[in-house]
Amino acid sequence: MLEIKAERLKLVALDARLAGLQSRAxxxxFEALGVQSxxxxxxxxxxxxxMDWCEEQLSAQPDAEGWYFWAFIWPGFMSGMDRLVGGGGFKGPPDQNGAVEIGYSMLVSFREQGLATEAVNALVEWAFSSGQVREVVAETLPHLIASQRVLEKTGFVETGSREEDGMKILRFALQREKAAA
Structure with missing residues (x-):
């Protein structure tokens, strides 16, 4: 399994098998990840x-592990058991311009503890260290203030917005050169 170790979290990249288990079993x-249910x-x-889309993508591109969903695990949480606290990742491998789009979500009981910021930092560092990524982008809704704060704390800057189905979507970006500075 592809893993990233952060300060308080372990991030595990899903492969096609894990992605299938997530939606069907x-x-x-949980058992495969060694976490509490x-x-x-x-x-x-x-x-x-x-979840099904993630499994389809990883089944079609097994070598793309890491460019889709990652499970965010808090090792030895209060109960001594590892806890699955959230997840996120990318919407696929880098495009021809070296850009990837990141997304993330935390279980409600694990929000407002800096864990999403820690996970996003780890994913961004992993993407930039691949040598294939020049820019990481993210989109969020205007009312998701906590999500915007995560992006700002990890160095992203708002670059504009767009409309989709009558809804405004904010766009953020972080370039490798600015992240390294």
Whole structure:
């Protein structure tokens, strides 16, 4: 398994097998990750169609592990058991311009503890260290202030907005040169 170690978190990249377990056999998914069962899994915005899409992408591109979903695990949380606290990752490998889009979501009980910021930092560092990524972009909704704060704390700057289905979407970006500075 592809892993990133952060200060308080371990991030595990899903492969096609883990992605399939996540949507079809959650208990087997938790067991495979070595984490406590989470009744509130998955976090917001990670619905069944997103999980199925992730599995399809990883099945079609097994060498793209790391460019899709990562599980955010808090090792030895208060109970001594590892806890699955959130997830996120990228919407695929870098495009021809060296850009990837990042997304993330935390379980409600693990928000406002700096864990999302820690996970986003770790994912951004991993992407830039690949040598394939020049820019990481993110989109969020105007009312998701906590998500915007995560992006700002990790060095992203707002670069504009767009409309989709009558809804305004804010766009943020972080370039490798600025992250290294």
């Amino acid at each position: 959650p208990e087997a998914f 989470e009744a509130s899994w998955p976090p917001e915005l990670m619905d069944k169609s997103a």
